[in-house]
Amino acid sequence: MTGYRKVHEEVRAHSDSAVLVAVSKMHPYEAVLDAYADGARIFGENRVQEAESKFPPMGERPEGMKLYIIGQLQRNKVKRALQIADRIESVDSLQLIEKIEKEATVMGRQIEVLLELNSSEEEQKAGFRSADELIEAGKYILSSCPHIILKGLMTVGPLGYDEEKNAKAFSFAHTVFGKLNSLSPDCDVLSMGMSADWQQALAAGSTEVRIGTAIFGARN
Numbered sequence: 001m002t003g004y005r006k007v008h009e010e011v012r013a014h015s016d017s018a019v020l021v022a023v024s025k026m027h028p029y030e031a032v033l034d035a036y037a038d039g040a041r042i043f044g045e046n047r048v049q050e051a052e053s054k055f056p057p058m059g060e061r062p063e064g065m066k067l068y069i070i071g072q073l074q075r076n077k078v079k080r081a082l083q084i085a086d087r088i089e090s091v092d093s094l095q096l097i098e099k100i101e102k103e104a105t106v107m108g109r110q111i112e113v114l115l116e117l118n119s120s121e122e123e124q125k126a127g128f129r130s131a132d133e134l135i136e137a138g139k140y141i142l143s144s145c146p147h148i149i150l151k152g153l154m155t156v157g158p159l160g161y162d163e164e165k166n167a168k169a170f171s172f173a174h175t176v177f178g179k180l181n182s183l184s185p186d187c188d189v190l191s192m193g194m195s196a197d198w199q200q201a202l203a204a205g206s207t208e209v210r211i212g213t214a215i216f217g218a219r220n
């Protein structure tokens with residue numbers, strides 16, 4: 001059994017509805033196609049440059065294949081991200097939001113986004129530093145960014161697996177997600193959980209897990 005099928009079954013055993021994003025960073029397009037043949041439809045990539053060299057252009061991809069950008073996005077790469085991505089899950093500043101709205105307007109498209117929360121107070125981690133900042137950013141999108149479709153919240157658990165630290169971070173993220181969801185019922189995605197901690201994330205209310213290693217094997 002291939003990695004995708006196995007992980008998909010495991011995720012289904014924990015949740016009827018959780019979305020599984022197959023994180024294909026640092027794995028070749030052949031691996032993407034193998035997973036696609038097994039039913040995978042949503043793929044996650046960290047870097048715009050890698051994603052655009054790996055995937056066919058939008059409109060030329062296999063039926064139903066979607067690409068989400070999940071890694072930190074620099075403002076100068078927003079335009080390229082909008083040319084390849086179905087969603088940006090790692091939006092972490094007002095400046096980035098302004099830039100996305102501006103470029104999406106020029107391109108005449110709408111883009112789905114998640115706001116990333118730094119739920120573990122780790123300095124090196126991306127994401128909004130506080131619940132208030134993230135909620136303000138959500139309000140700004142809903143009131144002033146017609147080209148951005150706010151879908152929800154994303155977070156990365158604490159570095160290194162630690163059940164207690166994870167529980168704290170996931171519970172915090174779930175609380176902030178509830179506030180975001182109360183601004184708009186369309187904000188219904190809570191993306192948290194990776195290979196090492198997805199079971200715990202689902203138990204804490206995650207609606208979407210992003211899994212790489214457990215599907216595709218270790219990255220070099």
Ligand SMILES: *Cc1c(COP(=O)(O)O)cnc(C)c1O
Binds near residue numbers: 023046195
């Ligand atoms: C790499 C990555 C993942 C997947 O991590 P694994 O541990 O390989 O499952 C998920 N989310 C983000 C933001 C990542 O960068």
